[in-house]
Amino acid sequence: MARELFDQSLEARALLTQANDILGFSLTDIMFSGSEEDLRRTDVTQPAIFVHSVAQFVARPELRPVMTAGHSLGEFSALVAAGVLRFEDALLLVARRAQAMQAACEEQPGAMAAILGLDDATVERICQAITTAGDVVVAANYNCPGQLVISGSTEGVTKACEALKAAGAKRALPLPVGGAFHSPLMQSAAAALAEAIEKTTFGEARCPVYQNADAQPHSSAAEIKANLLRQLTAPVRWTQSVQHMAADGATEFVECGPGKVLQGLVKKIVPAATIG
Template identity: 65%
Template sequence: MSKAYVFPGQGAQFSGMGKDLYDNNADAKKLFDQANDILGFEITKIMFSGTDEELKETKVTQPAVFLHSVINALVHPDFNPDMVAGHSLGEFSALVANGTLSFEDGLKLVHKRALAMQKACEINPSTMAAVLGLDDQIVEKICAEIENEIVVPANYNCPGQLVISGSNKGIEIACEKMKEAGAKRALPLPVGGAFHSPLMEPAKEELAKAIEETSFSEPKCPVYQNFTAQGAIDVAEIKENLISQLTAPVKWTQSVQQMVNDGADIFIESGPGKVLQGLVKKINRESEVAQLS
């Protein structure tokens, strides 16, 4: 049976995440404590008992979701992936899980990515919106037709669920047009900015520099990357796709379809929440899903 392990992105966080692991597994505790040292602040405190507000800050959310996802996989006795993938931020978790990045380097990159994205959001106030019940092609067409504003498809989550990203004004116009075109819903999301759009260009430059300075190893199994929706094992290619990911759409629908085509029988989610299991089921009803616990 071919096992695909999948790792969630920003938005999966909740107060209390990872506490069970910390309390009941000595190896996990060691990694969480190491993470506090690397980050220079007690992220475990915010993860285990912080408010939703505190957890929602990009510089906290991204490392928090990464830590829960990765530590859960690394300390699990049955963790042995045939392929991995992660949604947006989750791609970094996937790369630690398949041995491409060390735990420490993965965390440092995620922390840098979070700070760079936060900074980019402050330079260009912007947002994202979820569009439900419209064909991808219609959403793409409407985005392309909006003049003088940046609006692009950002997350291909599953058929009939596409998140768009862009300037505040652009997203406002797009939401109206999506509703006129028959979308069930088109609603702005409570996010810090336009992730996976050209507005993240300043963050991309910063992240590219950090990625170039980090050592990557030969992976144990392919990672299906957001940028291409294809499995990659070549280190140079993985780096390039990881850099491109910040300003390009997350091709989650296409990635899952490709993994199914390549023989994935079961998709096992590691990390907070069950969002990806739900998306996998909507993309391919036949696929088996499970939580790594």
């Protein structure tokens, strides 16, 4: 993970080395040669993905974004790319976020599932009915048309999957996660992260950042902080974010990170988009 970046880009190498110093352990050793079990550790996974994403961005100095967005954790690297957060501050927030989310999972275990082939309104309606009846389940990730992730209590997600399949969903796939991310069950994590966010300096954005919580462009430090905090308990509105970016003039999208999942989602949301 990120080994090629380390070997080929001086900028990426400097950033990866800096990450080790900030965290107080060798993240790069785990990224380059750690086991899958090591990479799944809470204190490793989120920092590793974040660092890889920013390293890929700095390794391409020709990139001059006119707007940015990130999916869930990716919002932190989007904020670095937009000049809102310094790399070191963002990394410390990501590490704190990971710890807070793990603690919330242990406090209130939950589940998530991907729902394929059903419209958003139907998913929302069924989740609301189950929540009203006493179990927590909400729409958590609007990934692209026909692909929505739900999140909540284990019982709530199980009931929702059954009801959504009965309503016509092509598939309802439980996800291998340990908690109900982007749901009300992350409230304790949001409270823990709030203190760290308040102590961190946020600058004005060099370009608009389309944030997960409302899918709208933001440049104000105060608005960005508030939305970043909401992100833990609110849905990731990725579909709407990409739609709004395209409506505001975006024609080329560049993904910086360890995979290419977002490229596929963008093409499903805006088929005419160019992937750089």
